[in-house]
Amino acid sequence: MADSRVSRTPDGSGSASPAPAVTRAAAVLEALASSATGRLTLSDLARELGIPKSSTSNLLLALEEARLINRQGAEFTLGRKLVELGAAYLSRLDEVQEFYRFCEQAPTLSGETVRIAMLDGTNVIYLARYEGHPAVRLTSNIGDKMPVSLCAVGKALIARLHDHDVAEMFPDDAQLPVLTPKSLRTGAELKAQLAVIREQGYAFEDEESTTGVVCLAVSVPTRGAHGPSLGLSVTALKATYSEEQGALMVKELKELARSLGNPMG
Amino acid sequence: MADSRVSRTPDGSGSASPAPAVTRAAAVLEALASSATGRLTLSDLARELGIPKSSTSNLLLALEEARLINRQGAEFTLGRKLVELGAAYLSRLDEVQEFYRFCEQAPTLSGETVRIAMLDGTNVIYLARYEGHPAVRLTSNIGDKMPVSLCAVGKALIARLHDHDVAEMFPDDAQLPVLTPKSLRTGAELKAQLAVIREQGYAFEDEESTTGVVCLAVSVPTRGAHGPSLGLSVTALKATYSEEQGALMVKELKELARSLGNPMG
DNA sequence: GGTTAGTGTTCAACTGACTGAACAGCTCCG
């Protein structure tokens, strides 16, 4: 919602893009993705991104030709090709395939709702979901984002970062997004939890994103030099959750994390 | 793997793109998505797309900045942002949300493996999957593509098209892709089936893509002027499949299709 | 009806992105 102009020469912070048209096209896609209804007109986009209408028209024509967006009368929406490309990305992440295989034959996890997620700035993106048990139906879908401070996976993932990186993302007095009365409020609160997480080797979320729901999560040791940071989580109903069950799930999550982190599954 | 050059002035067939850089960037993404390993170097891409290396370098820089691709040393892969964008596309398709809701409370379908798919040229793209029953675990994932001639949804979807459109996509002597001994071989065979599908109102697939597996599918009446063509399918094991069960599933599929086609769910 | 505010489209001038050859770094192999 902040002003997100994409002008030719932004200011002086960074050098101009080596292919402005591409950068601008990406901005168009993001604007469509983050808009409330997912439908914007040419003028909407031109205004929001600070691009001349005539240029925007050209961008949209090219994007439409590539099926990256659809035009419905005067309104533009994201295109189906994005589903293909997103799927292609996921299918190349061997970790996702391994994740499904492991969940299916794990004694405890096979009956639970398990997810694999990735760190993206101060958010977590869910990459895949295994649903062994229809008791907990998640409303969140693959590709959805969630602030790190609100979920166990998020906390598990940033617990792996260096302190000064965390401090940069979350100053002590930072106001964190709040979803339930138990949500963490400040960067300081978050940092206090990280110490515990590092010690016990897993993260716990106690109704911090949804009342009545608890989560356990571990992080996956990054395989390869520049692979993404992956995390695993199990979701359970607080009403039926027990410590013994939790211990079992953590044990299997750690096992899965180890196998994902190991290049030779 | 046909030659897919993206030059400034393709030939004479179509006018040049109004934003070539964007068209080329899209071609880069597609090349990465359809490559065997998903990893290509700058030179690979420049060669495959017929773009000068220096230009390709600029494109890749811009794409990387937008997180649409990742660079790992000399190799480029698709970027995580694509997962986000793909998810944003799906989350805006009200049909997908409605699909999940319906499957969960349908008497028969709630225990089956149901999918919703979309027509894309001569392929079908799977948009969402409901798994009520772990008996049939599909290897295919959301976003995967499948030739229309090989699956029930595909046949159900093109049965809705006009004859001359089908004839254009599949000439009588067209060689269709083959996965099992029962796969359809020619455009003529496909067209013969369409007549049956139109009459009975649903499509049947008898081990044409996977031996031991059968599929039932119906198409969704397109809501709105320019909405995508959606189709629904149930997958079952041939060994346990019965006609009565099939009749029940078709009944519920049609119900779901009607509710999806109706703007006021 | 006329006015206003909105839409998207057109077009020629001009500025900046694209080009391609030359460069620099790397691994391999005789």
Added chain:
DNA sequence: CGGAGCTGTTCAGTCAGTTGAACACTAACC
């Protein structure tokens, strides 16, 4: 060692994509 073959990067000239004002259109409003 030295050359061949590969990588990606640099840079100045030029050609084409971008620009913004003017246009055409529809819808809403006195």
